[in-house]
Amino acid sequence: MVHVPAALQALVLVLAALLATAVVLSRNTLRQIVVNGMYGLLLVIVFLVLQAPDVALSMLVVSTVAYPLIVLAAISRSRNGKLTDRDREE
């Protein structure tokens, strides 16, 4: 019998809901990919708290390595080769 405190589960789930809202509300795509990386790490903790280590292992590499790479390459091309374009709403 594994005893996971219900408070821990509730805290982690509520944090996941808040971070997901933050991912959607970040309009600047560079900021969004960083927040998405953090959301992915929080999801790894959610999966561990829900007793799923296999899923946590796959999510770990995917959200910290694969997603930022392809999204940053796409952002760079879509901004005409510049990544440091501030004050643009996209």
Added chain:
Amino acid sequence: MSDRHVVRGMIALPVLAGLGVLLFWGLSGLPPFGNYHGQYGHLINTIALPQRHTTNAVTAVVFDYRGFDTLGEEFILFAAVIGVVMLLREESSEGRSRPDEVTSDQLRLIGALAVGAIFVVGLWLIAFGFVTPGGGFQGGVVIAGAVLLVYLTQGHRPWRRFATEHALDPFEGLGVGTYVAVGLGAAIAGAPFLHNFLGPGKAGTLVSGGSMPFLNWGTAIEVAAANLVLYTEFLQHYLEPLGPKERG
């Protein structure tokens, strides 16, 4: 332009609220959190170890009890990578518009050590997928990450030396082909497609699970190769010069 967005947001909120009411009403019909009563899951937990000698019930489900679903997922992976390749792959042009050398020696040294270590961890995750958490999918993405680390710490030229299209495309086909061949092997032997036809072996060791290790390694090769093809296409696309319309 901006008031069109505001109007769209205003219309979206009540519609989403209505959809949310339906969604939460539907979700409230589920059994309360923590009271899972499904018999199939309980059955798999009790018979996976005696029948197939694997201590990891999830891997047994992925490769044996639900092996056909995994074949479908692998084909999704295959088709999506074919789509990406068709869209992004172009004739190789030698004109690079970005300098891409790694000049720090410490970074190169630590990167070389880290690549080796992470590669071994990936192989371990794949091989021991039947004993502890792991398996083809997890280990495959770790190996793809290790090869990507070569690009990040050594620069562009060492990466291109072995992450070329000619090297990676056959591996992806090899992975899917192994899976289908093992399934057909069972069919030729007179059993249903993807039936587990080898002896189960000893639980808790590498030799366990019957014909599952072949499916496991086929999946790992395919996942690693597909991810690497994806990263390669995006990196090449990032590095090549911009087209006329993209300059804005």
Added chain:
Amino acid sequence: MNFLAYGVAGWICLVGLYGVITSRNLIHLALCLSVMQSSTYILLLSIGYRHGGGAPIFKGVKLGTRSVDPIVQSLTLTDVVVSVTVMGLILALALDVHKEAGSIDPDKLAELSG
């Protein structure tokens, strides 16, 4: 607490859908799609959870101890790995659109002809 996990999954799905509807950038849209996918992972795993259950790994653990459902975990873990490539396909489509039309705004694309 009984329905918090399901409520969180439903909330994340709706938030992701709001992001897709009001998006001004195809890349932002792709990331909101991935947020919607992650809500399904949370829903699946919380359906299979049992109070007091451990992970469905039985090395060193006596067979028959209370554990969570392994089937939803298998569905979720293949889905996580496959979603990267599908997201890559969506981003490749967005980049192709950018190459042809010069813009990545979904509204500007509505005026394309031919």
